[in-house]
Amino acid sequence: MSYNALYSDLSGYYDLMCADIDYQSQSSSAHRLNQIFGNGGKQHLDLACGTGPHIAHLLQDGFTCRGLDINQPMLDIAKQRCPDAEFAQGNMCAFETEHPFDLITCFLYSIHYSGDLDNLKSCIKSAYQALTHGGVFYFNVVAKSQIDNALFAKHSVQQDQDLFHFSSAWHYIGHGEKQTLNVRIDKTTDQQTLTWEDEHPMVALNFDELKTLLAPYFDVHVFEHNYDSITPWDHSSGNAIFVCVKREQNDNER
Structure with missing residues (x-):
């Protein structure tokens, strides 16, 4: 041995590593919660999009999709999978967009790739600035x-x-x-x-710490980590889905 x-570069292994993931259920969950809490828009950005499987499903739901990932070989595969989407190489902790989005997603616990709290704060602010009013930032997270x-x-x-x-x-x-x-x-x-x-x-952080970071920018809704139902977080489980709705412009952006 x-x-x-x-x-x-994990691009050659990525789809095999994720072969047991139900991308359809995860994408449907984001779509459904966006319908409930979002502003009705269909402009979508997927952070840390990898090879684009979530984008493939959201395209079928009528979204106009863009993917952002730091790994160009991943993006090359994503473009082959989703020729109708746009992709850009970049850091999710420091990105700017010319046009705002109505839904920003970050699946597969990828929000943790921020690495430290300062970068996470930057990621949250970048997502806030890239969203339309009433837009949704959707991601899943694990409590340390x-x-x-x-x-x-x-x-x-x-x-x-x-x-x-x-x-x-x-x-x-x-x-x-x-x-x-x-x-x-x-x-x-x-x-x-x-x-x-x-x-x-x-x-690494706990949910209360995360909600504190999000509070200046978003109205935050936390749900159990179940893609097939919408159940409020029970305050005890260690995995959750965060649905963050952009508020009016605040002092952080003025």
């Missing part, structure tokens, strides 16, 4: 105090002659604003296994 660090370091998400995928085993897990040391997402890939071909492992630095 051979061990290596994961390549910084609820992370179980022993819990792993695992799945396997067969591709041609290769068998892939994927696992990922949150890790939080118990204090501070840093956590990691630990990823492992095992690729077995003809009984030979190669293994890649990597740690992705993530920002």
Whole structure:
């Protein structure tokens, strides 16, 4: 067995790593909550869009979509998947747009890729400035105090002659604003296994801390992490969907 660090470019593995994700349900959840809380507009921006699977579904729902990601190879795949959407390479923590959006999404806990609280604040402000009045910022998040370091998400995928085993897990040391997402890939071909492992630095915070960061910009609604129903957060579970509705211009933007 051979061990290596994961390549910084995960585009070749990304869709396999996410093969067990129900993109349809996640996209439908964003669409449904946007219908309830949003302003009725159809201009959509997906932050950390990856290879564009969520955009593919929201295009079918009648949205005009744009994707932003820091990884150009991911965007190349996304453009092939969604030729009717526009894509741009950029940092979700510091972006500007020429035209405002009615819905901004950030799926798959990617809001944590902000890395630290200062960058997260910048991401929130960038999203606020990019939204129309009454627009929605939709994302999911994990609470640092609820992370179980022993819990792993695992799945396997067969591709041609290769068998892939994927696992990922949150890790939080118990204090501070840093956590990691630990990823492992095992690729077995003809009984030979190669293994890649990597740690992705993530920002760590609890929901009350997050609501405080969002409060100057948004009316915040928090829901249970269930894409098939709309259930208010029970104040105990460690995963949640945040629906943030842009308010009138405030002192942060004047």
